[in-house]
Amino acid sequence: MELFLKIGEGSIQLGLLYALLALGVYITFRILDFPDLTVDGSFTTGSAIAAVMIVHGFSPWLACLGAFAGGLVAGACTGLLHTKGKINGLLSGILMMIALYSINLRILGSPNVSIFGSDMVFDHISPITLMLIIVIAFKLLLDAFLRTDMGLALRATGDNKQMIRSLGANTDTTTIIGVSLSNGLVALSGAFVAQTSTFADATSGIGMIVIGLASVIIGEAIFGAKTVFRATLAVILGSIVYRIVVTAALRIEWFEASDLKLITAVIVIIALVFPAVRSKVKQKGLAKKRSAELLSNIQTAPYSKPTGGEQ
Template sequence: MLDSIYGAIALGLIYALMALGVYITFRILDFPDLTVDGSFATGGAIAAVMITQGYSPWLATLGAFVGGLAAGACTGLLHTKGKINGLLAGILMMIALYSINIRIMGKPNVSIVNMDTLLSPIAKPIGLFILVLLVAVLIVKLLLDAFLHTDLGLALRATGDNSKMIRSLGSNTDTTTVIGISLSNGLVAVSGALIAQQGGFADSTMGVGMIVIGLASVIIGEAIFGARTVIIATLAVVMGSIVYRIVIALALRVELLEASDLKMITALIVIIALVVPTVRRTYKQRSLARKRSAELLAIPAMDKGGKS
């Protein structure tokens, strides 16, 4: 039981990088980017191929980040310069990346079992593995927070909030959109590279459903921990990724469920995470309405009592 929880926390920390990438497009840019499913596999493919060819795992992971940046830039350019709908641009790039990833690997999958990877020195004990991953993820989170508080980062946030307003102030929203989508997919690709190194292989289909997992992490984190500021929101995304993986691990221990039910479980978690805040908000609004009604009804009674 504890081993599965520890494993879930470790996976949650790796997937947290992907969730942070999804947060940039989904929450900050308000852009429905489906490139994630393709760029996740791109990161894994680049890292695996570079490691098999003798490159340093650090350089391989950096190469994955650059590959993700390129994939995101293509989606951003299709949307901003090609004037293609954002959702469609992401779908087109996701489809293209499937073939590109197979081209990169030369075959549907590449094994890096028994090869030195970025995670090999810290693989055991699991406590050290989690600690190092936690520190690495927090560093990325803090760097992202710092970036979002720079002039470019503020322009990026303003682009998602009100693109017309930021354009009227002289900012190029096309540039900020491309930068935001590129950075998002760069983080997603790094997550894919680490998953490939942790699992020992890269596969052309390893990114299927990643956008749903990323959204689940973002939504769960915001539902539990809130999103009052950027710093809190990014921390909530990291925690949401960990909570999501723990819930999945516990759900798979139920005898009635099988590994093939994973996608169904993910969908149910997202549905619950979306519905619960809405129900809570509706209940709060109704409670306030009843309170106001009671106060309004009490006013005539107070006036009558005053006259008497």
């Protein structure tokens, strides 16, 4: 029992740490319908900026703010490449991700930087408590933003660009803002993760886009996403559920720590296939029910003997 509680606590902590990453991926993947691979680079950018600032004596909260700003800039560059440079969205993210790898090494000055023993935001408060407060705050702020005129334009850009352009909105601006905000949240998540692990590594962002997508897809599949409030809540809960599933899978004897990426891929595949299978089964059930009702109506319908004229 104690082991299960320990696993659950660790999974919740990791889930909350990566919940901001999941919210960022939700903005581009679901709202903007933009395949942004900058995430793998901007996550490391956030952790690198935070680590270097903390090592140089800056406040850990100021370091988190710097990380958020760095993510905003990285996202804005991707948005500009796509909107002004007319480069495909997927390719824009890949180009920025590649560029950020070298930039992150420049920021760090070495493959990794340790911040062990430095002041961090979690020194005087439990990581779960602090991250719960921060995640809820950002969730509510994002919900409020998506209900503003700019937020509605952002959502409309992902649904139908031509329609929102016909109404006079600048889709280039909304795309840049959305991608920028997304990567800002991702970088902030990287800053918090670096402070819990006490180091920043140049390769820490590899596979973050898959983790973010897994959280979004799992959350929507389990909890639904009919409203903005419910969708953002589902993403946060999906991040926690994902971590619980991964932790539980790694406890299986024939799984090793090196199988983490494989487990992640399998979880994403299952999460993608499950809604389609569930919908198909539901449709079959409804069709079977309707067929049974029609057959029952035919059998119970009164039989009228034809008259002489009808014969």
